[in-house]
Amino acid sequence: MKNIIQNINKAFDHRIRLGIMSVLMVNESTDFSTLKELLGVTDGNLASHTKALEQENYIAIEKQFIGKKPNTSYRATKEGRKAFQNHIEALEKLIQKR
Amino acid sequence: MFFLNFIIYFVIQSTLCMEDKYLQDISDIKNMMNRSSQFISLSGLAGIMAGIYALIGAYIGHELIRNNYDTTNYNNIITLESTTFKLIVLTAFVVLLLSITTASLLTFNKAKREGETIWNSTSKRLIINFMIPLVTGGIFGLLLLRNGNYGLIAPVTLIFYGLSCVNASKYTFRDVRYLGITIIILGLISTELSGYALEFWALGFGICHIIYGSMMYFKYDRKLIFR
Numbered sequence: 562m563k564n565i566i567q568n569i570n571k572a573f574d575h576r577i578r579l580g581i582m583s584v585l586m587v588n589e590s591t592d593f594s595t596l597k598e599l600l601g602v603t604d605g606n607l608a609s610h611t612k613a614l615e616q617e618n619y620i621a622i623e624k625q626f627i628g629k630k631p632n633t634s635y636r637a638t639k640e641g642r643k644a645f646q647n648h649i650e651a652l653e654k655l656i657q658k659r
Numbered sequence: 660m661f662f663l664n665f666i667i668y669f670v671i672q673s674t675l676c677m678e679d680k681y682l683q684d685i686s687d688i689k690n691m692m693n694r695s696s697q698f699i700s701l702s703g704l705a706g707i708m709a710g711i712y713a714l715i716g717a718y719i720g721h722e723l724i725r726n727n728y729d730t731t732n733y734n735n736i737i738t739l740e741s742t743t744f745k746l747i748v749l750t751a752f753v754v755l756l757l758s759i760t761t762a763s764l765l766t767f768n769k770a771k772r773e774g775e776t777i778w779n780s781t782s783k784r785l786i787i788n789f790m791i792p793l794v795t796g797g798i799f800g801l802l803l804l805r806n807g808n809y810g811l812i813a814p815v816t817l818i819f820y821g822l823s824c825v826n827a828s829k830y831t832f833r834d835v836r837y838l839g840i841t842i843i844i845l846g847l848i849s850t851e852l853s854g855y856a857l858e859f860w861a862l863g864f865g866i867c868h869i870i871y872g873s874m875m876y877f878k879y880d881r882k883l884i885f886r
Contacts (some may be wrong), residue, residue, distance in 0.1 A: 579684060579687055579688060579691075580687065580691045580859065581774065582688075583687070583688045583691035583692050583695070584691055584692070584695040586692060587692045587695060587696040588695055588696060588780075590781070592780075595695075595779065595780050598776065598779065599691065599694060599695050600691075649685070649688065651686055652681045652685050653685065655678065655681050656678065656681055656682055656685065
């Protein structure tokens with residue numbers, strides 16, 4: 562039991578961060594406005610959670626200009642994918658125990 | 660003793676709550692993965708309507724060809740310049756236009772009900788991947804027409820439309836994939852049976868759309884309406 566709990570990643574222990582990672586696992590990269598729409602959160606809220614995930618090195622942020630508009634897009638890093646995969650496996654095991 | 664029981668009760672309660680939370684987490688993950696990679700507002704009703712338009716179109720085409728047979732003297736071949744040919748092309752375009760308009764309207768409505776925007780990254784991906792084989796097939800068909808290969812028009816349009824569906828299915832419901840495969844098979848069969856172009860067209864674009872459209876309608880749309 563203890564081992565499984567250890568695999569539950571604190572970085573993903575939040576609905577919005579969980580959502581961001583889920584989206585980035587199945588999409589090569591996703592821009593800020595798409596993420597915002599999918600998760601239904603405010604700009605500030607999303608920015609703080611992406612920053613938290615970036616600091617863990619789980620996602621990478623790319624900033625560029627499309628015409629005159631700045632465009633921020635996110636993608637999951639190799640490390641992030643592995644960590645999230647472990648997190649999901651841990652969750653599944655916990656549920657199976659029941 | 661009473662106090663100890665009290666503590667045990669709370670420990671059990673809190674672990675149960677955590678497990679519920681994890682279960683919720685898993686379903687959130689699944690939901691978000693699907694929603695961000697697939698466009699789920701595609702309306703089954705649109706498929707049914709497109710099928711009905713196609714059948715009407717095929718009937719009009721059939722009548723046009725029959726009338727052409729009656730009036731001409733021995734010259735039964737429909738040429739590019741003949742009115743019959745132009746009318747058939749016109750019918751095909753009207754069917755296409757009606758189908759696209761109906762599909763857009765119904766899908767737009769369904770998206771609105773589900774609180775999804777119709778023009779997002781998944782719908783863009785869906786349309787782009789649908790259009791690549793479709794436009795290729797369209798151009799190929801026009802080139803065949805120009806070179807006088809009329810017999811291959813029906814199989815080519817069916818096969819390329821089927822390929823478009825298979826290609827687009829990665830970004831929407833699985834059912835679209837099976838629709839595509841069915842139409843590809845029909846296209847291949849009709850290559851061999853070249854005399855029945857119109858019948859295969861009606862079967863592929865008409866009947867198949869109605870069957871798969873109703874399947875999708877009952878699987879996904881009805882749930883929403885009666886929710």
